[in-house]
Amino acid sequence: MNTPFVGDLVPDSKTGEAFTLGPLVTGPPCCEPVPKIRVESLSLSYGQNEVLRNISLDIYGGCITALIGPSGCGKTSLLSSINRLTDLVPGCQVQGRILREGGDIHAPGVDVHALRRDVGMIFQRPNPFPLSIRRNLALPLREHGLRNAREIDDRIERSLKDVGLWDEISDRLDAPAQALSGGQQQRLCIARALVLEPSVLLMDEPCSALDPISSAVVEDLVESLRGRYTVVIVTHNLAQARRIANYAAFFWVKDRAGTLVEFDHCKRLFESPRDERTAAYVSGARG
Amino acid sequence: MIREAALGLSFATLTLLAVTAFAAEEPSTAAPLSGQLTITGASTIAPLASEIGKRLEETNPDLRIDVQTGGSARGVADVRAGLAAIGLVSRNLKDDETDLTAFTIARDGVGIILNTDNPVSVLTDEQIVDIYLGKIANWKDVGGKDAPITVVNKAEGRSTLDLFTNYFKLKNSDIKASVVIGDNQQGIKTVAGNHNAIGYVSIGTAEFESEQGTPIKLLPLKGVAASVENVRNGTFSLARPLNLVVKAAPEGTVKSFIDFAQSKDVRDLVKEQFFVPLQ
Amino acid sequence: MPDAVLYPGSARAGSTPTFFWRNLALQSFVWLASLLIIGVFLWLLGDILWRGASRVDWEFLISVPKSAGRSGGIAPIIVSTVLILVVAIAVAFPLGLATAALLSEYARQGGAKVRGVGLSLDVLAGVPSIVFGLFGNAFFCVWMGLGFSILSGGLTLACMILPIVIRTAESGLRMVPDEWRLGAAALGVSRSTTIVRILIPAAAPALVAGLMLGIGRAMAETAALIFTSGYVDRMPRSVFDSGRAISVHIYDLTMNVAGGDPNAYGSALVLIALLIVINSAALWLANRALDRKPSRS
């Protein structure tokens, strides 16, 4: 708890390779200098395979944090441990802590459903349920106890407007969701997360399975979410990270486990990286 | 949707159950005969008993007669256990079955059948015994073609087998069968499909099948032709009674059924099933 | 030549003729075998059609059997058969679906216990129907006091088709892509809702297919039903009545009733027609389930 996070990079006392970072000094006005989520010495393994080693990282409220790095360095695993989706993976062990607004999400008695309601997640491939568009959005609402049909409809409308889908599909809400185009499906999935009014959104390469035009639409959408939501996004598209993120964390595989190499303001990480691996990666020389 | 359908289905079944449970407890009306009568036993008699039951139900709409098939032994066992009011036994009662009373409703002869392609037309009792014991294994030994004999025998426990082995003083374990069959028609089909087979089946059905063009023929026994007529007049000796058996003196519905089954009213049914009506 | 890539040991360069003959042999075997099977099948079907078609008309379907089934129709037999099936499905489907959901969705947590369930299902699938008949007779008819009844027969068949329903439903559920499970979990949707609202509808075609297999097996069953649902060929008034299933009817007509063959073939034809109807209905249902337009429940 007493890890300093004011000021600049402080090497971790144990490995000297994990970092924490102070609040953004010159960031956009939406960013609050308060860590919404704090990852403390997190290690994660699937059975014998260590995937993440000793990650410490602060995620600031209202900002977009990009996780970058080559494939297989544990970015997605980190993402799914924030909403405890890793619980579903047999043999997955998590060490260290993840604090959400000060409370450990792994503490006994934490309602995992409530956690996931507040921490939405978008996947790489759009995964609308094999139901109608309306039911895709109504299902999570009903699940979390909303029964009033008008309120459900209102919230469906609002979230569809938020993702810019309302004008496109408001006349066919009862059509199967899987009849939508890929980009529309992904925006529907974002709407499905937003309809629960979460405070955090985890995005696992939300644009990588889409065509360039849809990808641009979704990217604009993500950017528009800044300020209202805390967004953590995994992306392989460095230009995209550079365009939209306030913070960036660079991961690299060391001894077959993912480690955090550098965490900084996005601009600084790209323009004047401290670590040579980061420099090589962001310049396109490696990775 | 599937879930709804399943729910609907379960609901429908439950309703059905409830309704029928109610229906089952309905008090009987003032019709002459009512209630349910369960009859189990010999598969030979079951079709006949079933038809008799239906005819009795026609005049007594509240009466239900359920006939279940099995074997004579099951008829005896179910009557003893009280599972059935009447048992069907297609043989005379044995010495250890004196606790039961039998009412004969018809007679049935058992005849030896051959395929019509078989030139043999007469076999003596001794020859039949030797064939079943495997001492004669080729038709040429009894005046037929040079072909191995296919011996068709009945499965253990059947009363036709009992009748056959008793008549010829055979022990079932000594019989060298090539085919063991269950019910009557299987015997007829087996012999019809095999030129060199010999078997024994109910005479009435064999006569009928033969008339229908099934390639089987009945052999005379001791010079007496195997025919329904000769069973009726008692000259054909390989015959058996078809019995209804009860534990206690019959009364009520049971008595009515037995009386009806023995009456002239069902003669046509007995003939229809190729059995021999009582004199 | 390219085969050398896959058969480094067996292939010699330039040995194309070997492969030519091998390919030809396989090709002819596949063709011959398929034609043989279809030939035998057509022979069988043609046989039944030829012998049964003259018997089957509307009258045959709506009248009661006369003279032990030699003449008359099979209306009560059809009703009994359908009732037995309804009972069997109403019991086996929910039970099977629930068990399948456990096996596919919770298998990891169950460990040895779930494996035990799986093994016992495999054995159950192999238990001869006649043994089910013995069991059903002693358990449902005698011990539970249901007697010879459609209910006893249906319950016995439910036991018999349960493993089929479970195994097909299980594999159907397993084939539902994980992304929906993850997506639902990420929304904080409970497992129960995920299973009921997403996975089961998604697996509907497989579930229906499994049910169809079960129904097919159940309809064709003779041995288990003679001892449980019984022999009475009267129109059943309730599921507590004894009722003769169509395959029992066919068996009795062919094995026990002289002159019963024509009606036996007629009944067999009806049975096969029923199977076709049920099969097509299931396919139609499965397709509808796939692209149905869900209402706002």
Add this chain to the structure above:
Amino acid sequence: MVKTLSPNVRDRRLLWTLSLSAATAAGLLLLILIFLAKEAWPVLSTVGVTSFVMDSSWHPLEGTFGLTPMLAASVAMSALAILIAAPLGVALALFCRFYAMGPVARLFRWAVVLLAGIPSVVLGLWGLTTLVPLINDLRAPGTSLLAGSVVLALMILPTIALTTEAALTSVSQSYWTGASALGLSREAIILAVALPTARNSIAAGVLLASARALGETMAVLMVSGNVVQLPSSLFDPVRTLTANIALEMAYATGTHRASLFVSGLALTLLVLALAAAARRSGGQVVHA
């Protein structure tokens, strides 16, 4: 109604319900075994297991209880049926998957499903009136191990064909594309890629089919002759364990009846062994 329950409670209830169902399903087998054992006990306790194994003949009314010939007949008939049905079934699946055009494949598949649904009684009847006379022309009496095996093969062929086809379908399309990209012929792909990949599932399907073959009753009863003897040739009439039960059960009482339950128990244990073997081989089993 659901509103008042938190997701956790709902999940716990669901798990409970599902476990209960699974326990019922699994308990069923136990119930059947217990019941069989209970009914078989009177004769097992007095006569002993050894006479069921050692006695050379089956005349329960005369005190001999040898099940070995029938066990041998059951195994031989099933094995022979598999020997006939497995190559044919796999060939049919290959045909539907790799050779036939769309509608033809659908037609064949439909025929196979229909064949799976033909009641064993009808197959038995067909066997008795058509097949048995044919075999009888070769060698009397026609009702034989061979007739039983052929009818059984017809019955289990759909199972094998459908399982194999399901397994072949699950062999991913990418293999097909990849193998085609290497310029392999259709036959090479089948032999080198498709069949080896689907091997386990096919094996599991065959084991399942053999369990079915072992358990089949009515058709076998009608065509195999039912004489209790160790088969020495294909043309010998034999009696299987299932046919034994069906032939005599309705007529059996006392020790005779109990010894038939021993048949049932023996059969179930045989299937248990098969199922364990199928588990070990480990493919995904499709029931058809």
